[in-house]
Every structure is written in C-alpha cells, then in structure tokens.
Amino acid sequence: MRNLVALATGLAVLTAIAACENGPGAPKEPPVLTVTSPARGLIQGHAGQVTVSGQALPNAAGDALDKVLVNDVQATLAPDGSFSAVITVNEGATLIETVASDVQGTAATDTRAVQAGQLRPVGTSIDKAIDLSMSAASFAKLSTAAGPILKGLDMASLLAPMQPMLNVGGGSTYAQLFVDDVNFSDIQIAMSPVQGGLSFRAEIDKLDVPAHVRFAVLGLGGSDSLRVTADRVVIAGTLAITPAGLSGFKTRIANPNVSVTSFHFDAGGIPSTILNLLHIDSIVQTILPPAAELAMTPLVNQALGALAGPQQLDVLGHKLDLQLAPSAIAFDPSGAVLAMNLKVLLAGSESSPGFIFTNNGSPAMTASYGFQIGLADDLLNEMFAELHALGALNLTVPKDVGVFDAAQIHMTVPPMISADARNGELRIVLGDMLATFTKQGTPVGKAAINARIDLQIVPVGNGNSIALQLGPPELHVDVLDDVANTTGLEPRDLAAATAAAVNAQIEAISKLLVSIPVPAIAGLQFHNLAVGSDQGYVMVSGQLQ
Missing domain, CATH: 3.15.10 (Bactericidal permeability-increasing protein; domain 1)
Incomplete structure (x- = not known):
C-alpha cells in the first residue's frame, strides 16, 4: 500500500477534504506506512488478541518518525521502522486503524477489518431472532x-x-x-x-x-x-x-x-x-x-407479527426461504412480551463458509410503553453472509470521469452488524471492500474501503409497517499499490472517487434491509419511532395509532 488516504464522516465531508488537498498550501508528505499483518478481511473463530505488524518509514523529506498507534495502543517501533502491537478484538466486526505520525505531526493511516466469533452454517435457525412487546x-x-x-x-x-x-x-x-x-x-x-x-x-x-x-x-x-x-x-x-x-x-x-x-x-x-x-x-x-x-x-x-409460517420472498433477485415460529409469550396487566425463532436461507448460498454468531443477552423488553421490536444481530448477519456467498454485493458501478469509466466493488467479507467498541451502539460495518477503477476494462487504480454506518428506522407502507435503513457512512479509504495508479489523480482525489461506489453499495444493502421481516401489527400505524441497541439486538420502539 502506497499511502493511506482519508477518514471522513459522510461523503460530503470526504469530497470536501479531497478538494482542499488540491488547493494552495498542500500538506507535507506523510510517513510511508505498510501494514503486513493481519491480512485484509481477516475472519477468526474467536475474540481475543490480534497482532498488528508492519513498517513505517520517514517521508521523502526525511522527517523522523514519532510513534505508531494501533487502535490507540502504542506499537513497539524498531530502528528499521518495523513495528508491532497487540490489540484486543471483541466478537463481531472491528476496524483496525494504524496511525504512523512523524515529528512534524503529519500522519499516515491504514484501516482494515477483522471479524471474530463462532462460525455457524447459513440456514441455522436463530433462537429469539425477534422479540416483541406491546403495552x-x-x-x-x-x-x-x-x-x-x-x-x-x-x-x-x-x-x-x-x-x-x-x-x-x-x-x-x-x-x-x-x-x-x-x-x-x-x-x-x-x-x-x-x-x-x-x-x-x-x-x-x-x-x-x-x-x-x-x-x-x-x-x-x-x-x-x-x-x-x-x-x-x-x-x-x-x-x-x-x-x-x-x-x-x-x-x-x-x-x-x-x-x-x-x-x-x-x-x-x-x-x-x-x-x-x-x-x-x-x-x-x-x-x-x-x-x-x-x-x-x-x-x-x-x-403479534403477521409473519409465522414458511414464506418465500424475493431479495435482490434471489429467493429467500423464511420460517418463523413463535417460541414464547407472556402476559401481565402491563402488556405482552413474546419471542420468535427464525430460519432464513437464500437459494444457492449453501456454499457460504458461514456467518459470525455472537452470544447475545436478553434485551430489556418493556411492555408498559407502546411497542418494542428487537431484531437479533445474528439474523441480519446471517442474511448478509448468504448474500456475500452469492456475490450479490459485488458491484460494477459505471462512473465516467475521463481517467476511469467504471469501478468494480468486491466484498472480501460480508457486511456485519456489530457493536461499536467506542459506545456500544450497533452499526453496520462494511469491511475491506476493494474498489478497482478501470478504463475500457483495464485497471488504472485500486482502493480499500472500510465504513461504519448507523442504522435508521422509517415507516413504510402508509405507516403500517417499518423498515431499517442506513444513515450517512463514516469512511476510511486506503489507496493500494497492487494496481498502479495511472489515473493521474492524487491519492486523495482517487479516494474521493470512491463516493459513487460506496453509494451504490449502500443502496444495495438498503434493499436487503427493507426485505428483512419486521413485524407489522394488524395494520396499525407506527408513530414516534426510535432505534437503539441492547444486548446485541437492534431495538425499535414507538407508538401505535
């Protein structure tokens, strides 16, 4: 990898940063950072320690290195620039951000993804995939x-x-x-x-x-x-x-x-x-x-759901077999709380190596207020793994900007709903998407894209059903060296060009989220919707009218 490019919150900010880099007073060259381990798109069968290693060298001006941080853990830095750091990754998806800074305060960064946890076969029934409470x-x-x-x-x-x-x-x-x-x-x-x-x-x-x-x-x-x-x-x-x-x-x-x-x-x-x-x-x-x-x-x-029984749905042009069965229900004067098991399998995805299963707790379901719906992250991650096995999230995005006319997006790992280690909120992590830019079919540049995306909840179907949607992404883009950058664009400008590719990927995933079976309640309309997280569940709450 030649150079880390950009970290931005939202596509507009990313583009603005790229534009600023082309103006007067461009910043000094950052250190030369190469991360050799772990490989991009690492999937390991357990949470725990991961060793991050590589080399950080001074820039062309010879500005001395100051330090290397890996997810805020200071790495051991040798005189030849080699470094290593041991970090802890939790179950789920983790973005590993390595930052090499010099004495002038200039920094190079590398971001890559690791998914950790028990692999389970796709088509596995998810116990308590959906929890529902009604007041x-x-x-x-x-x-x-x-x-x-x-x-x-x-x-x-x-x-x-x-x-x-x-x-x-x-x-x-x-x-x-x-x-x-x-x-x-x-x-x-x-x-x-x-x-x-x-x-x-x-x-x-x-x-x-x-x-x-x-x-x-x-x-x-x-x-x-x-x-x-x-x-x-x-x-x-x-x-x-x-x-x-x-x-x-x-x-x-x-x-x-x-x-x-x-x-x-x-x-x-x-x-x-x-x-x-x-x-x-x-x-x-x-x-x-x-x-x-x-x-x-x-x-x-x-x-109480309108979902039970075997069903077949169309998801991004693929047939989804869905079997939902209630497993428990309890009543008291404040309301009712129920749990439903769910099995989902996209036709043709049986070759998938599996999905990362995380041990969830039991979400706090409060029957005294409106309604609550809890969706287990394992349900969403299983569907993502099935789509990934089918290649349904690998995209070709036409974008003729002169120096290239298309971008091919390859997902090295499935998208994953995971708790953010910074605040515990559940987000979708798009890990190590590889964007190859081509001109008339010939590769002219390549970048790795990592993103964290907030989940949002919206009413659909005249307000009597709800669906998950994606919010603005937080992007990390690295320009890679395995395809020579012959576009003539500076690395940060090439990074900004990933915006269209990321938008296309978000649109594809949004179509999947809309198809996820979220209970409708007897045709009543949903109001005052809010989304949160609890014990590995995406929690939706609101009122019925």
Missing part, C-alpha cells in the same frame, strides 16, 4: 382495529375443518350439526392484558348462523337445514394464547360466558327429538365460543 394501550388500539379484520374473515372456510361441530346421541337416534357459516352485521372487540392472557369481550350484532343437520330417529334417517339468529350476542372470557410453531399462535377462550338477546331458530322439518338432542335453546352458547376462538387466531397472528 396495554397498544392492545386497546388493536381492539379498535379488530372489528374490521374479523368482518373480513371467511368464516365458512375457517369452520370447515371443524365439521360436524356437534355429534350427539348414538345407535339408532343421533344428530350431527354442520355449521355452514357465521354472519353478523357488526362486531366490537375489547381486549386488555391480564395475568396469563387477554381479558376478552366480543359484542356481536344481528347474528345469523346457517347450518344443516343429519339425523336419525329410531333408525329412520334424514337431513334438513337449520338457521339460528339473535339480535345481539356477547361473549366474554380470558383469551389464552400459546405458541403453535410455524402455524403462529393458537387461541382458546377460557371459561366463556355467552349471553344472547332475541334468540330465534328456524328448524324446518327437523323432529323435536333431534332438537332436544341438540339442546337447541342453548345452541348459540355451544357453537359460538369455538367459532370465536377460530376467528381470533388469525387476528392474534396479525396483531
């Missing part, structure tokens, strides 16, 4: 949205697997009740969290239940239609919700209490013996609780 106030908002959702359900299809709903009697006298549909003019739902579930109340107006009965009386068989109506029905109880694997959640109304106003039935030619066998006067109390449980299951699945 009591959020369930009140959900109750308001529940009525229209339930009115849109195809109850006939939901009820079909349960038929016959009643099978009573035996021998020569029996009855089987088949419920064909459940109709109503309006429904109001009230749900509030209690210990162990949701306090549940459904007020149903103008109930209309068409059905038919197959029967026999003393061996003489028959069938006929039955219709049950009521002006108003109220069902109340505790809605117990339990995980059901890839099916999402299962609901059950414990100790249902059903009251009926203005009950009426039309039994056609069904004999009274059969009507008595069916207990026709309490038939609504018999059939509505299980029907309500069936209806609440898709509602709860929409309310």
Whole structure:
C-alpha cells in the first residue's frame, strides 16, 4: 500500500477534504506506512488478541518518525521502522486503524477489518431472532382495529375443518350439526392484558348462523337445514394464547360466558327429538365460543407479527426461504412480551463458509410503553453472509470521469452488524471492500474501503409497517499499490472517487434491509419511532395509532 488516504464522516465531508488537498498550501508528505499483518478481511473463530505488524518509514523529506498507534495502543517501533502491537478484538466486526505520525505531526493511516466469533452454517435457525412487546394501550388500539379484520374473515372456510361441530346421541337416534357459516352485521372487540392472557369481550350484532343437520330417529334417517339468529350476542372470557410453531399462535377462550338477546331458530322439518338432542335453546352458547376462538387466531397472528409460517420472498433477485415460529409469550396487566425463532436461507448460498454468531443477552423488553421490536444481530448477519456467498454485493458501478469509466466493488467479507467498541451502539460495518477503477476494462487504480454506518428506522407502507435503513457512512479509504495508479489523480482525489461506489453499495444493502421481516401489527400505524441497541439486538420502539 502506497499511502493511506482519508477518514471522513459522510461523503460530503470526504469530497470536501479531497478538494482542499488540491488547493494552495498542500500538506507535507506523510510517513510511508505498510501494514503486513493481519491480512485484509481477516475472519477468526474467536475474540481475543490480534497482532498488528508492519513498517513505517520517514517521508521523502526525511522527517523522523514519532510513534505508531494501533487502535490507540502504542506499537513497539524498531530502528528499521518495523513495528508491532497487540490489540484486543471483541466478537463481531472491528476496524483496525494504524496511525504512523512523524515529528512534524503529519500522519499516515491504514484501516482494515477483522471479524471474530463462532462460525455457524447459513440456514441455522436463530433462537429469539425477534422479540416483541406491546403495552396495554397498544392492545386497546388493536381492539379498535379488530372489528374490521374479523368482518373480513371467511368464516365458512375457517369452520370447515371443524365439521360436524356437534355429534350427539348414538345407535339408532343421533344428530350431527354442520355449521355452514357465521354472519353478523357488526362486531366490537375489547381486549386488555391480564395475568396469563387477554381479558376478552366480543359484542356481536344481528347474528345469523346457517347450518344443516343429519339425523336419525329410531333408525329412520334424514337431513334438513337449520338457521339460528339473535339480535345481539356477547361473549366474554380470558383469551389464552400459546405458541403453535410455524402455524403462529393458537387461541382458546377460557371459561366463556355467552349471553344472547332475541334468540330465534328456524328448524324446518327437523323432529323435536333431534332438537332436544341438540339442546337447541342453548345452541348459540355451544357453537359460538369455538367459532370465536377460530376467528381470533388469525387476528392474534396479525396483531403479534403477521409473519409465522414458511414464506418465500424475493431479495435482490434471489429467493429467500423464511420460517418463523413463535417460541414464547407472556402476559401481565402491563402488556405482552413474546419471542420468535427464525430460519432464513437464500437459494444457492449453501456454499457460504458461514456467518459470525455472537452470544447475545436478553434485551430489556418493556411492555408498559407502546411497542418494542428487537431484531437479533445474528439474523441480519446471517442474511448478509448468504448474500456475500452469492456475490450479490459485488458491484460494477459505471462512473465516467475521463481517467476511469467504471469501478468494480468486491466484498472480501460480508457486511456485519456489530457493536461499536467506542459506545456500544450497533452499526453496520462494511469491511475491506476493494474498489478497482478501470478504463475500457483495464485497471488504472485500486482502493480499500472500510465504513461504519448507523442504522435508521422509517415507516413504510402508509405507516403500517417499518423498515431499517442506513444513515450517512463514516469512511476510511486506503489507496493500494497492487494496481498502479495511472489515473493521474492524487491519492486523495482517487479516494474521493470512491463516493459513487460506496453509494451504490449502500443502496444495495438498503434493499436487503427493507426485505428483512419486521413485524407489522394488524395494520396499525407506527408513530414516534426510535432505534437503539441492547444486548446485541437492534431495538425499535414507538407508538401505535
């Protein structure tokens, strides 16, 4: 490597620095810095110590060296300019910045990436990949949205697997009740969290239940239609919700209490013996609780994620197989907290060497405030590793500036979500991207790019869903010697030319982040969004409206 080039926060700052370097009073030449170890894009299977070594020599003017720092650790510097320093890297992605400065205060820098931690195969299921909490106030908002959702359900299809709903009697006298549909003019739902579930109340107006009965009386068989109506029905109880694997959640109304106003039935030619066998006067109390449980299951699945089950998504032109299953849910009067396991695999990425798995703690989920969503960094890093294996993040960026007309971007390691050692915040680290500049297909320059990028959260889809996005990058650019710089540009100007390449890479990664399955909550809108981090999770919080 001939010369380190630039460190800037944001592309505009980087370009401004490059412009200043071309003006009057250009700074003195920095020392000549060469880092020989570790290699760029190092992946090691554990956190711990890394030895950084190389050589730092005076500039052409002969200004004596002062010191070499590696991530603020002073290196041992020999008379011939060779140096070494031992630093500690944590699990995740670390940028190693080596700074060689001379007695005039002029510095050369080299930045490279190392990823440390346990490698796991892609396609590995991530336990607690997504955590979600909802407050009591959020369930009140959900109750308001529940009525229209339930009115849109195809109850006939939901009820079909349960038929016959009643099978009573035996021998020569029996009855089987088949419920064909459940109709109503309006429904109001009230749900509030209690210990162990949701306090549940459904007020149903103008109930209309068409059905038919197959029967026999003393061996003489028959069938006929039955219709049950009521002006108003109220069902109340505790809605117990339990995980059901890839099916999402299962609901059950414990100790249902059903009251009926203005009950009426039309039994056609069904004999009274059969009507008595069916207990026709309490038939609504018999059939509505299980029907309500069936209806609440898709509602709860929409309310608590709307993601369960196997799905296929398109991500940057590749098929993503996704399997999400809730693993735990707990209720108390303040709200609910649940965890979901997730398995993701991009078709064709099986050849990947794996992704860096980091041991996360348990994020603090507070059910008393709005909602919270926690996304495990392992989930995001697994998807990055799969895309990297497919070469989907290797780009060619056309950029004709005369001295070169394109830049090829090669990712030596996958992007990685990692906690910043400086403040613990989770950021995406783009490690050792190699940008080769070409003119009519011939290489004319090369640079290594490292970047830290903040995560942002934005509402999408009319505000009823959210997505992760990338903020401005903090860039570290080194011009490399393995391709001669024949562009005629000074190294810092060539570094500034990486802006278009970095923008293209950020755009590609942003498309991936938008496709990451973040729970939507029953079509409600998200407001007052904030993003943070806790115990290796990207934390999103806000309010529902």
